Amino acid sequence: MKKLILPIVCGLFCASTSAQLVKQQTSDTQEQSKLDWYNCSFDKDGVYGAEVNKAYDLLKAHKKKAKANPIVAIIGTGMDVEHEDVKHAIWINKKEKNNGKDDDKNGLVDDINGWNFIGGKDGQVMESLLREGEREFYRLKDQYGGYITDGTKFFKIINGKRQEVPAPANMKEYEYYRNKVLPQSRLASTYGGIQLGYVLNEYFDKFDRDLKQRFPGKELTVEDFQTCYDPKAKRDTLSEVTFMIAAYAFSIYKTDKWEKVYQMMGSGNEKRSQDSYNDAVKKYGFDNRKEIVGDDPNDITDTHYGNNVLLTSDAATGIMKAGVIAAKRDNGLGGNGIADHAKIMTLRVHPGVGETYLKDMALAIRYAVDHGACIINLPEQNSLYPSTQREWVEDALKYAEKKGVLVIVPVWDLSEDLDKEEYFPHRKMCKEGELTNLMVVASSDEKGNPVMNTNYGANSVDLYAPGTNLYSTYMGDTYQKGSGETMSTATVAGVAALLKTYFPKLTGSQIRDILIKSVTSRKGVEVEKGIRVDGNPSQDLFLFDDLCISGGIVNAYQAVKEAMKVSK
Known part of the structure; x- marks a missing residue:
């Protein structure tokens, strides 16, 4: 949950911070470093992108061939599966046919491209959720x-x-x-x-x-x-x-x-x-789940619910993330996706208003793993995880870890120190030991600075990644710039998918280790950062390495070099 910052006394007004995608019209004639700059590098383009272009040059120099089409599950909002620049990358459930029947016997009818866990059998979809x-x-x-x-x-x-x-x-x-x-x-x-x-x-x-x-x-x-x-x-x-x-x-x-x-x-x-x-x-106080979905959200064994409607009013967020991850490269349309061999699986658990039911989250993780996803992109962390439902998510994350799946989650833009404030999921949430496949990601800008209000933590955030002003696919075969915490995780998911494309034997835990080791180092660089002092917004100066474990920004080029070593 977005944590309410202001103290409550009587009628108790509350304030929360919520990041949304910022839409802008953008000229197709601009330089790449001003559009899909996450592909660029500082030495060549003057921006702190993820050095994806350099990674492809390196792969080509070593005559590396794509060996896999890794499945990336975007667990969150809806999707425009017909968009001209990502339709090649939409995952298809080959065991299911669009015939109104449950062909693969998983209890879900016509889950061709994924599943909407907050939909009804009559085709209705939920437009908001309770917190x-x-x-x-x-x-x-x-x-x-x-x-x-x-x-x-x-x-x-x-x-x-x-x-x-x-x-x-x-x-x-x-x-x-x-x-x-x-x-x-x-x-x-x-x-x-x-x-x-x-x-x-x-x-x-x-x-x-x-x-x-x-x-x-x-x-x-x-x-x-x-x-x-x-x-x-x-x-x-x-x-x-x-x-x-x-x-x-x-x-x-x-x-x-x-x-x-x-x-x-x-x-x-x-x-x-x-x-x-x-x-x-x-x-x-209402979200009509009972009337629309009809399941018991407190019963994890009640699993046969939802529908296959993915093109929803909140699909813009999903399609923008899909574009960053897997839009076709060098086809003259929009920007270049980081890993265009990847396949995007859409699992809708969030309409953009309210907060995800943890039952849906847990079941979506399991669905992704069971249907071959090797990378999972979750919605933002939450500061409130009821104990019973928390166990559902823990079990799902451990299941993903066991199956070699990388899970990526973004932080909120609340200027909070995650070493002091607990948000879920995080690596140390399981009693059995630390999760090795879970990455917590924060957003950085073109200048290599952390987004001012993003959460941080020297021991809690893994790394930063480009997440502001990213040019990507948008609804109806259009293209926009977008900013938000989840855009940074799309960048990381894209880099992870790039590694899985050329080094398919890497596990999720290995990829997390590689990405942390191979960042564009910003250690020793002093940056300005938003903080909270007694619940009130303020600012302070930090060394970049005091903001995250890696002390840097995700780097595909260095990650490929590290993957070459590991794969040997």
Whole structure:
């Protein structure tokens, strides 16, 4: 999940960062270094591309022939399989026929070019998904959503009054709800506001009584109100929260009179919070999965669902990634794909709005492996992985590792240090040991700098890769420039597919090792980078090698040289 950065207090407004593809019209007459610059190199073209052109020159010099058509599974959004520059590269399930029957007996009808895991049997497709935080809120709301705590004791609102109750029986799960789900769910925050509304009513009445006893007959002002806070008194976090909200209300209502603030805020808070929650449910609380897909998203054994509709409203992202990976080279159309012998398998699990169900993710990984994919490109990492569903993804990733499949996942553009903030999937998520086939990738630009707001981590991010202003295929036989975290993984997937084309015996773990060893080194180079300080955006200077494990940018030329050594 995109992690919500701003702290939540009452009605709790949340902010998140989301990267999207940036579309631009581009002239076909521009130099390659300004279009599909990911193919270029700094020494020849003045840009920090992946040196793909040099890699092909090297392969030609050594008279290397293409030996395989590696399958790259793009797990994410839809696909335009008829695009003029990638239709040659679209994977075809040779065991399936387009006849309305399940010819290969895998439980999926007419999965010719892949599968849409968020589609219905009637051809409908989901256009948005709930966030994982909202799904977790619904699962845990009845157990923990009604608790209020002052830091020591626990309370619930019973018959409109705050009453002390025993602490939650499962404190670990309660802390998970409070510290993980609450900050990442717009529904949980507004639902908590209902309980807080009753508390506000209670403490506003208490402040009013205390003030009138302390200053009988006086017209009370903001200065009088400030005496309600006693730093020497026993800590009462509920009182402190109400005091801060009341203090802020003086400026909101542009008054220094307590009576005005009390009239506006002293009652009705629970009603306003209930209305806010109802509005949030209408806006964020449904995704129609039950009606459209009809499966049980909490049952990993319920696998026969979805449809084969891949040309969807979100297909632009998929086709742009496919173009970077496998568009036909030197055919006069658009840009050059990195590995045009590759075949693109499309597995739709994300419509571009909301967050992927982890069941779909796990099943898509397994589908890809079982149908011959050797490289898998996942959607962005997520900071919220419920334990049971996390096991599904772990098992799928271990299955891919066992079968020699490389899995690539992009980071978010949130300026967070992944050595401190945990996002899934990552290599150390499995109890049995570190995954050797999983690559975490961040985005770099033409100048060899990290994208300002990309996540980073000296021990968590493997490498950087070209991911901004990439000229690629777009919907309807058109071409555009695009930027985004997932574009960098398309570059890495393309380079990996290039290696598998000429060195098909390399395993996913070997390819990850090769790509890390063979980067364009930026070690020792000082770069400016966005960071988070107490949840707020800022900037700082870093050495490039403090941002990722490899200390550099993916390099196809050097990777081919390394693969030649390994293959011997």
